[in-house]
Amino acid sequence: MCGIFCYIYHKKENNDKRGPDKLSSYSQTFNEQLVETINLIEGPFSLIYYQKSTNLLYFGRDFIGRHSLLIKVEKNESFMLTSTANKSIENIIELPACGIFVMDCNNSNFDLACYPWHASHQRCQTILNDLNLPINITVKESILSSKLTDNNLETIPDNLSYFEADLDTKDVKKSMSELLKNSEINERVESLWKLLKKSIEVRIKLKPEYCKNCIKLILADEINLKCNHSKIGILFSGGLDSTILAAIANEFVPDTESIDLINVAFEKKLKSNGEKIKSNCGVSIFDVPDRLTGRQAFKELEKLYPNRNWNFIETNVSRKELEDCCENIISHLIYPLKTILDESLGCAVWFASRGSGLLSNEEFYESPCRVLLLGMGADELFGGYTRHRTTLRRQGWKALWQELNMELFRISERNLGRDDRVISNHGRQSRLPYLDENVIQYVKSLKPWERCYPTEKMPPGFGDKLLLRLLAFKIGLHETANKTMDAQYLSLISQAETKISDNNSLLTSTKIRNSKIKDVFISAWPKGLEKEFNQLLTREAVEFIVDLIVEFEDGINNLYSSRFKRKLQQTSLKNTLKFLKPNTDDWKVAPVSDRLSNRRLDLGDVSPSNLEHFSAAMCADVQGIQVDFDDGHCPTWFNQIYGLHNVYKAVHNLFPRLPDVSQAPILMLRPRAWNMLEDNFSINGKSIPGSLFDFALLIFHNGKKLQQSNNGPCFYLSKLESYQEAKLWNDIFSWSENKLELPYGSIKACVLIENILAIFEIENILYELRDHSLGLNCGIWDYAASIISKFSNDESFVIPDRNKYLVIKTCHKRGTHATGGMIASYLQKNIGSEDYQNLLNDILESKLMEIQEGIDGFLIYDLSLISAIKNLWKNLKEITKEDLLTLPKGGVTIEGLKHNIRVSILFIYNWLNGKGHFVHQNSVEDSATAEISRSQIWQWIRHSARLESFDDVVVTIKMVHYFAKEILENLLIESEKNGGKYQN
Incomplete structure (x- = not known):
């Protein structure tokens, strides 16, 4: 099924208003004949079916989501289903391909029931919850069949080495020949070949009788003619997936017809002197990797099948044409999707499906084909992504098995509807042989090592999509089978600087024009967080992160090397710590706003990935919230994206039951410390510091809003070891303010003095941050751990039980705040008991002593302590170097x-x-x-x-x-x- 259609339903004032229990009867009213018909359908479809007898509307997409269907609901007003839209239509979304939906048109509202494709419908429920539609959607028991059944991986055999036994790393062709001699491997290749042939055959045999040009003549003059023009085209990068499609398609396309191989290249980037690459030097401005591999594969096809007329169409796209078409056409077609990934892939598919360019004889040619074959799904099925190799290396075969099982679920949530809209814009239809139901069923029945074998023992790229690679070799595509994975990326908006190596990963954006940057890799979105991921990691946000890392690369490297050298010195030399002071005494920390002048009580360890705790903190009667991505937070990829997005929603007032950010406690954003890396974001193959990943996304998305509402933006900086590190942060703040057009000095930061080395440089730290400082905070536990870490070889620094530590204080200097560490006690379970009162008295006595010595505020975790702490404030006392290194007396106990x-x-x-x-x-x-x-x-x-x-x-x-x-x-x-x- 295909075509453009639109269904709009407007509310009728005199509707028959049935009760809410109407949905419960859907399982009886769901037409049995319709269920049977849907279960028999193979191939892509979008369904809209109105059953007049029951006044029920059925709609949905096939279980892989190969055709487009969009939905827009205005509660109690109107309901729209359409296959395409444009950016002028607000609040329209892609309908998830998770089941068939039913709406009772007799009801006054637009509540829906969803019958999932899969028996386990928890994932369906999660997807629907994330839609934020203004209607209720009830997930029913599945009465459908999706064919996406998972097999269990019971055991991992010990004899997998047979894949490696006969490998010759210098002669990959010889290795493939040896592998195909294994009867089990050869049988799998034969089975896949047979299924792919059937899949491609049916998609070719069902092609239209006339090409795009001839059908116009037929319709205009009503004449009969025989059409021998191209009716089949292939989006052809010259990689493994598309070349196999072309080779097998050759068997089923009539000899009298040509096959169009459409290869897209985007104009290369400018040289540093502003001049374009000169084509008269033998190198074209369109000679990007996919163009070169496309030509190689084209020559191999000509050699193997000399009787076929192959049209290798070089579609060349200039920068100006790319920008114009993207803005005026493609951005509407990919809408409502709008990430850099959607834009990049959408552009490549749109220009390819346009089908016009130069043939090998340099004649202009526009393909008349009406069917376009694409290699979508091959990477998901056969383990072709970098993440598959990484998963196997880090977690083993079982984890890779789970990852591959998730791929087909993910692809239905990704981009196939987008590509359907883009290709249809040129009057062509996309067909996806690798995503044939029977091919999927067979491949999913295989063990992971039977599909791919991406181990380090294999030659580079050889083990990726191994089964498909062996098939290419078996049918004679020896050169294609031997290509490494790096040459098979789809070069999108390519310019040699922009690459997409993974349909679920972002790489360098088109605006990154730094000669140091080769590629940027971002891991796939965590399960269930596609929307949040795309909202955070926009094109502009990725550029900001990359620019930040490049700008301060030398400073970051110096920080890590200085820490290493200092550690060596501390382990080899006796304690020689001395207080450092700035070169001048004539300075003060810049004043803060009235809202920031009271620093008495912050809530600590508030991880924004714990939404319940974060929400409670937003409503608490305190001055600030330590929004913690560091010690109180577990930095899984899921927690990072979820937590960062929750901060975004809080700052932009998207939580309806939480106070406006201007009325809530100040969000004191605490990025990770420098010792933690973000392995899910790398530049030139190197993971970036977690501290800068967190800071960059927090300031990029929230800085302007926080500044405008007189809330900073404010940060906690943890585990600094020297004033040079404070200077680096100050430079980062100033650069960010300039980049984001924030007033100078608007970013404020409270430094957590958690390191014994930093305590001796506190004046220098304040001096370096004097225009951005929100004071110092001294935490007991990290400070004590630092003493152990820095003086572990000095027996005089053996410390007693941690519960006997005195709170370490730091003094007021230069007109800024000094706050104390967190009260880690949690008493809520014992409220009203004698134990509770005793513990509370101990806490208050300890904190009163700190206040009397001049502390300006504390962090607490337990919200029940707020009222008891708020009235304890008195005066200040100085502290000496000896105090700082004097540890409380006491011994070690069992x-x-x-x-x-x-x-x-x-x-x-x-x-x-x-x-x-x-x-x-x-x-x-x-x-x-x-x-x-x-x-x-x-x-x-x-x-x-x-x-x-x-x-x-x-x-x-x-x-x-x-x-x-x-x-x-x-x-x-x-x-x-x-x-x-x-x-x-």
Whole structure:
């Protein structure tokens, strides 16, 4: 089924208003004949079917989403279904290909029922929840059949090495010949060949009788004529997928007809001197990688099939034409999708489906074909993406198996509807042989190593899509089978600087014109977060991140090398720490706004990936919220995207039940520390610092809004080790303000003094940040861990149980705030009890002492402590160098050792479950407290620390192993009692 159609339903004032229980009867009223018909359909379709007898409207897309269908709902007003739209139509979205929808036209509202394609409909429910349509959608039990059934991977055999036994890394052709001698491998290749032939045959046999030109003559003059022009075209990059399609299509297209191979190239980028690449030097401005591989594959096809007339069409797209067509035509066709990925792929497919260009004899030619074959789905089915190789390397075959099983679900959520709209714009129809139901069923029945074998032992690129590569070799495409994966990217808006290596990954955008940048890789969106991912990682945001990293590359490298050198010095030399002061005393920290002048109470460890906790914090009566991407947050890719998007929604007032950002506590945004990398975003193959990934997206999307609402933007900077690092941050702030047109000095940052080295440079840190400073904060746990880390070889710095530490204070300098670390106690479970009151009194007594010594504020975790803390403020006291290195007296106890072991184990347990912090024994534990626990245990073993209350008994590794085993066994027993989950 295909074609352009539109259905618009307007509300009738006198509708028969049936009750809400009407939906419950859908399972009875869903026409059985319609169900049977839908289940029999093979191939792509979009369905809109109105059943007059019941006044029910059925609509949906096939289970892979190969045809376009868009939906727009204005609650109680109008309901639209259409195959295409343009940007003037607001709030229209792509209908998910997750099932068949039913609407009762007798009702006054537009509530829907959805019958999922898949028996397990949880994914369907998640997808529908993310649509944010102003109607109710009830997910029913599936009565349909999708053919996307998953097999279980029970065991991984030990003899997989047979794939590698006969490999010759210098002669890949010989290796493929040897592999095909294996009967099992050859049988799989034969089976795939047979299914692909059938898939391509049916898609060619059902082609129109007349080409685009002849059909016009037939319709105009009503004459009979025989059409021998091209009716089949192939989007042809010269890669593995498209060349196999061409070779097999040759068997089924009549000898009298030509086959059009359409190859797109975008004008190369300008040289640094502004001149275009000169074509008279033998190099064309359109000689991009896909053009070169396309020509090679074209020659191989001519050699193998000399009797076929192949039209290799070189479609050349200038920059100006690209910009004009993208703005005026293509952006409307891909709408409502609008990411850089959609734009790039949409442009390539649109120019290819236009089908006009130069033939090899340099004659202009416009393809009259009406059917276009595309290689969509091959990478998903046969493991052709970089992420597949990465998954196998990092997590093994089982993880790759799960990843491949998810691919076909993902592709239905991606781009096939977009491509359908784009290709139809030229009066052609897309057909996707690799996404034939029977091909999918067979390939999904194979084990992952039977589809691909992307191990490091294979020659580069050889193991990617191995089964498909072997098929190419078997049918004679030896040169194509031997091409590495790097040569098979679809060069989009190519200019040699823009590449798309993965249909679910972003690479360098067209505006990145830095000679240092070869490629930028961003991992696929986390499961269920496609919309959030696309809203955050826009073309402009990616450019901002890349520009930031390139601008400060030298400073970043110097930071890491300086840390390494300082660590070596500390382990080889005795303590020689001295206070540093700026060269001048004539300076003050820049004043802050009235809203930022009160820093008494911030909520700490508020991970925005925990929406319930984040929402509660937004409504709390405190001055600020430490929006934590660091110690209190587990930085999985899902948590990062979800958390960053929740901040975006909060700043832009998109949470209807939360206060406006101007009325809520100030969002003190805490990016990760420099020691954490973001492996899901790399430039030239190198992961970028997590701190700058977080900062860049936070300031890019939220900076202007926060500044306009008098909320900063404000940041916590964690784990700085020197004033040079503060200077780097200050330069980053100034650059960002200029780039984003924010007033100079509008970004404010509170430095967390968590490192013993930084405490001796606090005046220099303040001096470097004087125009952007929001003061200093000294946290107890990271500070103590830093002492262990920096002076681990000095026995005089063995420290007692962490619960005996005095709070480390820092003093007021230069007219800015000094705030204390977080009150980690969590008392909500015990409110009203005697224990609660005793613990509260201990907290208040400790905090009152800090206030009397001049502290300006605290961080707390437990919201129930807010009212008790708010009235404790008094005066200031100075602190000396000796105070800073003087640790509280006390020894090591058995209970302290066990406590540290227990915290270390529980932190790992929670971390693996995606949680960056947890509550244990009325205290909040996070990566900082877990690190101090681990560090203490290590230091006590290293220096044979003596146990209190025991004569001549010291901490040993054997003792720690014994207690760890005992504690772990007890935790497992507790977990079993709670259904496999440990209750903190």
